[in-house]
Structures are given as C-alpha cells and as structure tokens.
Amino acid sequence: MRIGVTVPNFGPEATVGSLRAWAALAEDAGYDFLMVGDHVAATADVTAAYPGPFWEPLTLLGYLAGVTRRVELGTTVLVVPYRDPLLTARSLAGIDRLSDGRLIVGVGIGWAREEFAALGLDPARRGALTDAHLETVLAHWADDVLPHAGHVVDTRPRPHRRPHPPVWVGGNGAPARSRAVRFGQAWHPLHPPAGWLRREGLPALRAAATAAGRPVPALAPRIALDPGDDHLPDDDRLTGQGHPDQIRADLDDLRGLGATHVLLDTARGGGGHEQQRALLTDAARWVG
Template identity: 35%
Template structure:
C-alpha cells in the first residue's frame, strides 16, 4: 500500500517557504505522493470548514513539480465543472510534462452550491458536465488533431499543442455514492471515496466491488483519504473545538497502525494521509507518521 500526504493548500501559512519545506521533506522521508484540493471561492458561512485560503491547484502543482524529483503529484479532487475543459486539458498536460509524467488527476463533481452560483455554473448539471468534460479532455490528451461534439463542449480539428507524457493519464473519480462508483467504472478510472471511518470505508468498497461484478468489470483501484491527528503515546486528548477538525480523531501510533492494518486488508491501493494544518507542528507530525506509523 502506498502512502500520500495532503498538504494544506487551504491554509494561509502554506506559502512559498512552507510549500518547499513540507513537500521536499515529505519526499525525503518516503511519502509516495502529494495531493492538493480545489476551491475557487466559498460561501462565507462555510469558509471556516474548508480553511482560510486556497492556492490555485495548477500553479501550485507546477511549483511543486520543480521542487521535487520522484514523488507523484495529484488532485483530490479537481472540481471538473468549474473550468473550461479545453483550458483544463492543457493545464493538466502542462503539469504532466513539467513533472516528467508524475501527475494523477483526481476529479469530482463538486458539492458547494454557493461556489457554483458564484461561478455561474448550474449546480444540478454538475454530474453530466463532469462526464462530458472528461470525455472531451481525453480526446485532447490522446490526439494531435482532435474533434469532439457534446452538449456543452464542441470543437473540430483543433491542435491541443500540449499532451501529457503519460498515455493514458491516470484518473481518479472522487465521491462517496453509487454515481461516483459508476463514473469510475464508466471511465476506467480509480475511485477516491470521501472521508469517513474505516467501517464506512469497508461498506463503500463492498458496494464498489458488487457494482463492478454486476458490470463484468474489474474493481477500480481505491485511493482512500485518511483523516488523522497523530499523537505520541500517552499524550492528552482535549476536546476538539473546531468543527472542521471533528472528523479527525486523535490516535497514538499503536491505534493508528491498527487502523492502517484494517485499511490495508480492504485492498486499498493508496492512503492519502490528512493531518491537522498547524504550522508549528506540521513537519513534526510528518516525522511522527514516517517514523512510528507508516513503517
């Protein structure tokens, strides 16, 4: 099982200096991948759950590609309906080129209605747009002269100018419900479920396997996000005051390894570790993970 890290591009302190420190250190201590989220704007009432900032994912990925050598770079997830797919296809291909083929594109339909409203994108069309946008992007990634005709995207005999190093480009579909599972099967992609307990993850994977069996298709690889607040053995566990941290349980190394053993037994191919975004302790938490948990 591979291990990824989800650095906090949603935190103001994750600036130029912190990006270099966190990402290069994660590579040095043996993480396999780095994953970044995607939001453009947020409704004020929900902003504190998502963080106090959001670096745009494509410039960030290009910057991290220049700082690192071997580690995989990914989106978990890019909200696909937000952007023109022709532009997105080129941004994705550019990052894959600059990283020498290290990009995994995690896509999602989005769920923050107020963000869709601000961007002028119909919320109720987001699933169908995501499917069409992905189809159109794949045509642009795979052909030197591309043509596509859809409901929202149409082009004929265009030259994409930049194509990914990886053919095909690895895709993950993010989401929790049957629609995201069907989307992963439809597009021959991996599946990235949302946050939850190990019991919930087990139920979701059972559902995914049943759907794959019914479709006569192989079960997609699963890349699971693991929210955790690692603590040293015997450390105090005060109440968690912030609503954005409530789903991140405090676990000592033995408890964390027990959870990881259960996740591994489910056949998960990669775990994306999501730790508290505290500037003063972030690097120390990476070391605690590397030395006492992910070994």
Template identity: 40%
Template sequence: MRFGVSIPNYGAAVSPERLTFWAQGSERLGFDLALVTDHLAQPPDVRQAYPEDFYECFAALTHLSAVTSTIRLGTSVAVIPLRHPVHVARAIATIDRLSGGRIIFGIGVGGNEQEYQALGVDFRRRGAMTDEYLTVITRLWAGGHVSFAGEFAAFDDLLATPVPKQQGGPPIWVGGGAKPALRRAIAHNGTWHPVFPTLDGLDAGIRDAAVLAESRGVPAPGIAPRIRLSISATSLPEPGRPLGVGSVEQIAADLHELAARTIETIVFDPVQHPFFPDAPPSRTAAEDAREWDAVEQLASEIIDTDGGAIRGRTL
C-alpha cells in the same frame, strides 16, 4: 502499500516556501504521493471552512513539480465542472510533461452551491457536466485533431497539445462516496478516492463497486482513501473514532484494517479542518508546524515508507 500526504495549499501559513517545505519533506521521508486540494472561489459558505489564503491547485502543482524530482503529485480533488475541460486537459497535460510524468488527476463534483453560483455554473447539473468533461479531457489527452459536440462543451478541429507524458494520460482518481463516483472510476479505468471515509462506508463502496464492475465486465477499481492524521499520546475512546485519529497503536490498527481490504494506497491529511471538532480557527505557522510534526511521527513510528509496510504496534 503506497503512502501519500495531503499538502495544505491554504491557510494563514501557506506560502511558496511552506509548499516547498511540505513537498520536499514528504519526498525526503519516502512518501509516494503529495496531493493538493481545490477551491476556485471563496464565497461565504467556503470561507466557513477556508477563511484564509487558498492557492489555486494547478498553479500549486506547477510549483511543486519544479521543486521535487521523484514524488508523485496530484489533486485531492479538483472540482471538474468549475473549469472548461479544454483548459483542464491542457493544464494537466502540461504539468504532467513538466513533472516528467508524475501527475495523478484526482477529480470530484464539488458540493458548494455558492461557489458554483459565483462562477456562473449550474450546480444542479454538476454530475452530468463532470461525466461529459471527463470524456472531453481524456479525448484531448489522446492528441491529434479533436472535435466534440456535447451538451456543455462543443468545439471543432482543435489540435490537442501537449500530449501527457504518461501514455493515455495521468491516472484518474474519483472522489466522492456515492455510486456515481464509483461509476466514473470504473468508466475511466480509474481509482475510487473517498475522503475521510468510515470502515462501514468503505465496505459499502467496495460491495457496490464490485457489482457495478461485474455488470460491465471489467475489473473493480482500485481504492485510495484519504484519511485523517491526528496522533494522540493515549488511546481514544471507541467506537466512533475516525480513521487515522488516535494513538500510534490505534492508527496502526486502522492501517491493518485497510490493508485487509486490499487497499494499496492511503493518503494522510494532517490538517485540522474547521469542520472537525475542536479545530483551531486559523492555520497559523504554529498549526502548520504541528501538522508537519504529525507527518514526521507517522513516518518514524507507524509506517515504513521504504518498504510500504505498517510498523506501528497494534492493539
């Protein structure tokens, strides 16, 4: 298995120093991936969940590429329709070159209508825009002189530079739990990246992905879920316990369940987001330290980052 960490690029405690600390610490502990998330505007609806500083994800990745050397970096997830695809293609290609080819491009359609309104983008067309923008981005990553005439983007004879370090462009991870996300992952030879899924939701997605892939005569996409990380001293009640929440033994059991589904990559998110029960109102320095402690405990008691194995005791 490969293991990753969702690095908080938001909150009262966020700073260049803390981003560096999280990324270098994740690299030191042997994690394979470090991912940041995305909000481009913070209208009232977004502030209900993220009321404090929020660093722009591409700028954060540029910083992280300069302070790390081996860990893969990426987005979980960038909201595609909120930025012009020419800008996105060049930004990601540039960061991929700067990082030596270590970028994973996690994308999603977003779900906050106020954020779309603030940026003058039609929320109702976000799915169609995402499909078209992904086509534009991957064509630009191929390099050369590119022209495109679509419903949402049109340009003639652009020189597409730089070409990403990774041939064909960074791997594309598609967030979302609905069938369109699976379809996009299959269409772009990508990975399905559900955020905070349940086992039932994963099983349904795996079945749907197999059917969609078979109908197109292609392999089913890989799966890389982002799950919570909250370690308790004692076991929590079942059922209804989220993946990644509970005692060392319970979380180890969760990981064995995921491994049994041939899931090869898991991203852990240690942040108590405000939309979780009993979450703190602010990501203070104390909260940031508590979250990092959970990552340290994960690496020492539950997983073996060197061997990609699960070492915690199971129930």
C-alpha cells in the same frame, strides 16, 4: 501500498516558504506522493471551511513539479465542472509533462453552492457536467488532433504517462463509485469511518463494477491522520483517528483490502502547519 500527504494550500500559513517546506517534507521523509485541494471562487461557504488565501491547485502543482524530483503530485480533488474541459486537459497534460509523468488526477463534483453560483454554474447539474467534462478530457488525451466546438484543435503536448495520468474519482456515495467504475483507475473515498470500507464501501464498489461489466477500480482513500493517547471506539472514529496502534491497524487493514495508495490528511487533528509537518515527520517512522 504507497503513502502520501495532503498539502494545505489555503489559509494565512500557506506561504511560498510553507508550501516549499511541505514539498521538502514529502521528499525527505520518504512519502510517495503529495496532493492539494481545489477551489476557484473563494465564496463565503468555501472560506468558512478553508480560509484564504487559497492557492489555485494546477498553478501550484506546476510550481511543486519544479521543486521536487521524486514524489508524485496530485489533486484531492479537482472540481471538474469549474473549468473548461479543454483547458483542464491541456493544463493537466502540461503538469504531467513538466513533472516527467508524476501527476495523479483526483477528481470530484464539488459541494460549495455559492461557489457554483459565482462561476455561473448550476450545482444541480454538477454530476452531469463532471461526466461530460471527463469524457472530453480523456478524448483530448487520446489523440493529437481532435474536433472541438466546430474547430480542429491540436491537443499536444499530450501527457507523459500513457494512455494518461491515473484518474482517481473522489466521493463516498453511489454516484461516485459508478463514476469511478466508468472513468477512473481508482476510487478515492474521503475520510471513511473506521471499518466502513470493508463492511460497505468496497462491496458496493464491486457491485457497481459487476453491474457495469467493467473492472473494479483500485482503492486509494484519503484518511485522517489524527493520533491521540487514547483508544477510541470504532463506532465513533474515522479511519486514521485514535491511538497510534489503531492507526497502524487501519493501515494494515487497508493493505489487506488491496489499497494501492493511502493519502494522510493532517487537517483533522488541527494545529498549524509546523505542528502538522512535525506530525508527518514523526508518522513517517511508523506508518510505512
């Protein structure tokens, strides 16, 4: 089971120096991958949760590909409807090439209604748009030359990884699980409650795969990393919250459930970037 970290690519502390420090931490502390979030139009609903400035993730991953050598690089999650699918396919393929095949493509449908409006998109259609765009992205990764909008398009360079970088579908609900079965190599649930994956999430994923007649995607959750001095009741905590013993037990449980990757998110615990990096440096000694 591979362990990764989120890189907070937003807020006043998200300077070039801080982002480089996060990348160095991931490499030096022995983490396996790092991931960044996505917003394009920083409307009020976005900045209420993620204060600016917000670094555009594909630009940032191209930069981080050049200052890292070992860790995989990904999105948690790229909001698929926000970008033209041909541009998305080419941008991601370029990052995968420039990083020698270290890209992980976490995708989602988005949630910020004002942001959708600012981009001229109907949020009610975000699921359908995501599916259509993913079909286009995957098609452009599969061939060197393809028809696109009535023209013949050279899609090269194609991704380094074949057939393409792993696609993780984010979201906890039934549509996300169905989309993971249809398009993804992994399901990427976000901040699941303690015990929920074993009780509900994974049985529902297996049922969706059976109904579709397709393989069950791998499990690659994003969990909180929010340790404290006290043991918390499981009914009141997220996976990754509570006493370090509880967090270690959560990771053991995820390993037993067959998780291939686990992404640690320090934002739930609060604190500035230096405090969060210190937490990850300390956690590297007991989460592996």
